[in-house]
Amino acid sequence: MGEFELIRHYFAAAPCAQGGEGVALGIGDDCALLDLPAGEQLAISTDTLVAGVHFPTVCDPLLLGQRSLAVAASDLAAMGATAIGFTLALTLPVVGPDWLAAYADGLGRMAQRCGMALIGGDTTRGPLSITVTVFGRVPTGLALRRSGARVGDLLCVGGYLGSAAGALPLVLGQREAPAEVAAPLLEHYWSPLPQLHLGERLRGLATAALDISDGLLADCGHIAKASGVALEVNLAQVPVSAPLQAFLGQEAAQHAALTGGDDYVLAFTLPERALSSLASQVHVIGRVLAGQGVTLRDPQGRDITPVQRGYQHFRETP
Numbered sequence: 001m002g003e004f005e006l007i008r009h010y011f012a013a014a015p016c017a018q019g020g021e022g023v024a025l026g027i028g029d030d031c032a033l034l035d036l037p038a039g040e041q042l043a044i045s046t047d048t049l050v051a052g053v054h055f056p057t058v059c060d061p062l063l064l065g066q067r068s069l070a071v072a073a074s075d076l077a078a079m080g081a082t083a084i085g086f087t088l089a090l091t092l093p094v095v096g097p098d099w100l101a102a103y104a105d106g107l108g109r110m111a112q113r114c115g116m117a118l119i120g121g122d123t124t125r126g127p128l129s130i131t132v133t134v135f136g137r138v139p140t141g142l143a144l145r146r147s148g149a150r151v152g153d154l155l156c157v158g159g160y161l162g163s164a165a166g167a168l169p170l171v172l173g174q175r176e177a178p179a180e181v182a183a184p185l186l187e188h189y190w191s192p193l194p195q196l197h198l199g200e201r202l203r204g205l206a207t208a209a210l211d212i213s214d215g216l217l218a219d220c221g222h223i224a225k226a227s228g229v230a231l232e233v234n235l236a237q238v239p240v241s242a243p244l245q246a247f248l249g250q251e252a253a254q255h256a257a258l259t260g261g262d263d264y265v266l267a268f269t270l271p272e273r274a275l276s277s278l279a280s281q282v283h284v285i286g287r288v289l290a291g292q293g294v295t296l297r298d299p300q301g302r303d304i305t306p307v308q309r310g311y312q313h314f315r316e317t318p
Contacts, residue, residue, distance in 0.1 A: 010104045011088065016111035017118040022084040022137065032119035034084060036137055043136040043143065045075035051128035056172060061099045063190035064130075065106025070192045071213070072132040073114045074264040077199035078211040080144040081136030083114050088121035089131040114194055144202055144209035144268070149227035153207055153269040155286035156278075158198050160241040161216055163188035165260020166248050177247050184243045192264040198281055202268060205278070209268035215259040217306070220267060220294045227269075230291030233258075236299045239283040258296065259308060 011017055012027045019026050025033035036042060049068050051057045069086060076083050088107070111118060116134070167185035169175040176182070195211075202209060208223045217233065224231045235254065244253045269288050270278075296305045 010100045011118060011121070014104055014108050014118065016108040016116070019119075020085065020115070020117040023117050023119055026085070026117060026119045027121075032085070032087070034119075034135060039140050040137045041140050041143065043076055043079050043081035043138050044133065045072060045079075046131060046133040047072040047075070048129060048131045057128070059171075060190075061103040062106035062109075065103040065108075066110040066191045067106075067189075068130045068132055069107055069110040069114065069116070069134075070194055071262075071264060072134045073110075073116065073194040073196065074192065074211040074213070076134055076136040077195045078144060078209055078266060079136070079138060080142060080199045080203045080206075080209070081138040081196075082200060083116045083194075083196055084135045084137055085117040085119040086111070086132055086134045087119060089133075090121065090123045091126040091129045092123065093126065093128055110191070114196060139203070142203040144199065144206055146208050146210055146223050146226035149208040149223055149229050149231075149269040149288045150271075151229060151288055151290050152271070153288040154272055154275060154284050155220070155231055155233065155288060156268055156270065156275075156282045156284050157212070157216070157239065158195050158266040158268075158281055159263075159283070160239045160244070160257075161212065161263050161265060162253055162255075162257030162260050163241055163244050164192065164262035164264075165215075165256040166244045166253065181243045181246050184241065185247060189262065192262070194264060195266045198266055198278075201278065201281075202266070202270070205274040206268040206270045209266055212261075212263040212265050212267050214261045216263070216267065217258050217294050217296065223267070223269065224292060224294055227288075228292070230289040231269075231286060231294045232289055233286040233294065233296045234299075235296060235304065237283065237285045239285075255306075259306065 017027050022035050024035045163185050167189040170182050208227055210219055212219045220231045238257050240253045240257045298304045
């Protein structure tokens with residue numbers, strides 16, 4: 001099957017490729033065309049997933065389709081953007097009809113959940129890798145950024161942490177667990193739901209935000225550096241799900257919540273007065289202080305900040 005036939009058969013005809021609000025022209029021409037309302041800016045982000053690095057080489061393509069769009073769309077949530085559409089660049093070692101059909105199905109399911117349209121892309125032959133570029137819109141001046149945290153703000157997250165890192169032994173087949181424990185962890189790993197609605201609600205409220213992809217402590221370090229402040233995280237306030245604690249035990253579950261990647265939950269700072277309008281979706285885990293860096297404190301107030309704070313793709317070696 002040639003490139004153009006592949007695109008037409010598995011992707012151009014998919015329900016998620018039939019356009020949507022903000023899409024003036026989708027698949028079929030040299031470029032897609034997007035319409036933006038007056039007074040709004042275009043938000044763009046790209047994520048690449050590589051087999052054997054970001055996901056197991058052998059895995060369910062339907063789940064992979066869901067995950068590959070979700071992790072990219074999470075960046076739109078982190079900016080407070082309303083999702084519009086996405087492009088897909090797919091590198092395949094072979095063209096397998098069953099694999100492609102399942103992958104396209106998973107991709108379409110996540111696109112529907114996120115309200116996004118597939119508007120273009122590319123296919124080529126090579127080691128399996130997936131690059132998704134997402135497009136969203138946000139009112140001018142209201143995009144959430146990493147650089148606005150202020151001393152006295154609360155440090156918050158939008159959900160339980162560590163579930164995806166905890167699921168990794170299950171994903172890799174290294175451990176087993178009862179269905180009631182394994183299912184929610186695997187769901188969070190393979191189908192993280194981008195917090196797009198929360199991101200939109202944070203416009204004009206949050207002073208800084210990002211999505212947690214490399215670990216809470218590591219990613220909070222980006223806010224601290226960009227904002228020129230210090231962030232203090234209270235261990236006892238970091239939310240960990242019951243299935244994760246049942247699977248790993250309390251200490252290991254807390255470690256996963258602090259340093260594990262792939263959560264795709266929003267971390268953000270906001271003035272205390274803004275908390276009441278978001279309380280049902282927010283876990284307060286610390287505060288913004290004068291200084292620099294990120295500090296983790298135990299219930300007694302002692303500094304227990306670990307040396308390794310999260311995942312790094314390119315780590316320097318001694």
